Amino acid sequence: MADVQTLADTNSLAIGILMGFGGMGPAIGIGLIGSKAMEAIGRNPEATSKIQTNMILGLAFAEAVAIYALVVALILKFV
Amino acid sequence: MISTRMSSLHISISAEPVFNILGVPVTNSIVTSWAITTLIIIFVIAQSRNFKLKGKLGKTQLFLEIIIESLYNLIVSITGIAKAKVFFPLVTTFFFFIVPSNWSGLLPGAGTIGFEGVLKGKEVFIPILRAPTADLNTTLALALIAMVAVQAYGFRYLGLDYLKKFFDFSNPIKAFVGILELISDISKVISFAFRLFGNIFAGEVLLAVIAFLTASFLPVAPLPFYGLELFVGLIQGLVFMMLATVFINMATLGHGDDHAETHASHK
Numbered sequence: 001m002a003d004v005q006t007l008a009d010t011n012s013l014a015i016g017i018l019m020g021f022g023g024m025g026p027a028i029g030i031g032l033i034g035s036k037a038m039e040a041i042g043r044n045p046e047a048t049s050k051i052q053t054n055m056i057l058g059l060a061f062a063e064a065v066a067i068y069a070l071v072v073a074l075i076l077k078f079v
Numbered sequence: 080m081i082s083t084r085m086s087s088l089h090i091s092i093s094a095e096p097v098f099n100i101l102g103v104p105v106t107n108s109i110v111t112s113w114a115i116t117t118l119i120i121i122f123v124i125a126q127s128r129n130f131k132l133k134g135k136l137g138k139t140q141l142f143l144e145i146i147i148e149s150l151y152n153l154i155v156s157i158t159g160i161a162k163a164k165v166f167f168p169l170v171t172t173f174f175f176f177i178v179p180s181n182w183s184g185l186l187p188g189a190g191t192i193g194f195e196g197v198l199k200g201k202e203v204f205i206p207i208l209r210a211p212t213a214d215l216n217t218t219l220a221l222a223l224i225a226m227v228a229v230q231a232y233g234f235r236y237l238g239l240d241y242l243k244k245f246f247d248f249s250n251p252i253k254a255f256v257g258i259l260e261l262i263s264d265i266s267k268v269i270s271f272a273f274r275l276f277g278n279i280f281a282g283e284v285l286l287a288v289i290a291f292l293t294a295s296f297l298p299v300a301p302l303p304f305y306g307l308e309l310f311v312g313l314i315q316g317l318v319f320m321m322l323a324t325v326f327i328n329m330a331t332l333g334h335g336d337d338h339a340e341t342h343a344s345h346k
Contacts, residue, residue, distance in 0.1 A: 053153065057325065060318040064270050067277035074280065078092045 015073045022069020029062035089190075090284055094214040095198055095205040107206055108214035111189070115179050115211065150174060150320070157321070158328045166327055169228055173221065174320040177212060177275065181312030184210025184283050185305065212315075213280045215272060222271030225323045226264060233330035240333060267326065271319065278315050282308040 037055040041048050096104035126139050136144075150171055155163040183189060186208070193206035211217040233241040245261050247253040286301055286308060293300035 050156065053156065053321070056314070056318065057321055060274065060322060064274045067274050067281075070281050071273050071277045074092055074277075074284070078090055 011076060015076050018069055018073050018076070022073070023066050026062050026066035029065075030059055033058045033062060089204050089206075090287060091203075092280070094209055094216070095196070095203070097205060097207060106214065106216075107193075107209040108211045108217060111183055111208050112180065112211035112217060114208075115176070115183060119175065119179065147171070153321070154324055157324050162328065162331065166232070166324055170320045170324050170327070173225065173323055174316050177221070177319055178313055178316035180211040180217070181279050181315060182210075182309065183208070184213050184279065185286075185308055185312070190283065190287070210279055210283065212275050213283055215276045218276040219268070219272040221275070221319070222268045225271060225319075225326070226268045228323070229264070229267075229326045229330045232327045236331035237333050241330070244330075271322070275315055275319055278311055282311055 033055060037051050040051050044051075094106035094108040097107050097110055098105055126143070129137050130140050151163065151167060154167055154170065157163075158166060189208040189210065190206045192208070193204055195202060196205040197203070198205065230241075233244070245257045247257050282304075286304055289301045289304055
């Protein structure tokens with residue numbers, strides 16, 4: 001019984017660490033993408049729509065890493 | 080038989096079978112995707128009869144034209160006009176299937192109306208409706224369609240030269256790059272599938288948890304998250320469509336074309 005309890009605790013700890021570190025990298029990446037896009041729009045407001053399209057595309061790639069971590073966390077939690 | 084259950088938090092990562100057809104289990108996400116497909120087809124057939132080119136246009140026609148035209152302009156800005164006409168039907172179909180699928184999980188009753196059933200020897204609650212994109216099988220199927228289309232368009236535009244992208248043994252570096260391209264195309268399938276599934280399923284878990292935690296003292300708490308999920312559903316449909324367009328476009332550009340285009344843009 002004690003072993004089962006320890007296992008559940010370790011699982012929760014793993015999910016916490018996983019989401020913490022898994023979110024860290026993409027957060028930095030998305031922040032950089034957003035800040036550079038704002039800078040670019042500030043320099044050249046006419047290109048806003050083109051920059052936004054490419055920004056969303058870049059965001060999708062950066063965000064995907066966080067989503068992988070999230071999917072692994074969900075699998076650990078609910079399966 | 081039909082029951083609703085709000086007393087305990089119910090989250091299942093896999094779709095539950097609702098009934099069987101000839102021994103093949105039909106899951107709740109398939110039921111929802113059939114319903115969405117039928118509704119879209121009926122809507123299009125019923126509305127396209129009223130479409131006209133001259134005179135006063137109906138509101139529905141104007142609304143649809145705004146959506147179609149802005150999507151078309153987006154694709155043209157990525158691929159150019161000639162290719163956009165070829166890719167437009169496929170990639171826009173992704174958009175028009177994925178966005179209603181994402182939003183279907185937000186309908187009242189989706190995930191909450193269902194019945195008690197036995198699954199893998201355990202008594203569980205089985206909802207009748209579940210967002211199709213909150214099931215990894217649907218998103219994997221969409222990802223496979225997208226990546227097969229990428230290869231098909233690559234062959235269509237470059238012929239057998241397209242294989243040089245993967246198998247080029249003229250020098251060791253190109254051979255190694257070919258292996259990398261092969262791995263990257265396989266990983267794109269996984270990336271497509273997990274991105275859509277993760278976003279939509281996580282949104283539903285978020286809504287369920289917020290509603291569960293705050294139901295007794297602050298029933299309006301999930302509202303802002305609901306708005307966020309509407310936005311995420313739209314953006315994910317758009318992202319899937321744009322990534323599919325970009326990948327298809329990249330596959331149709333040969334090595335020669337690529338350099339020619341960069342030179343042209345520098346002039």
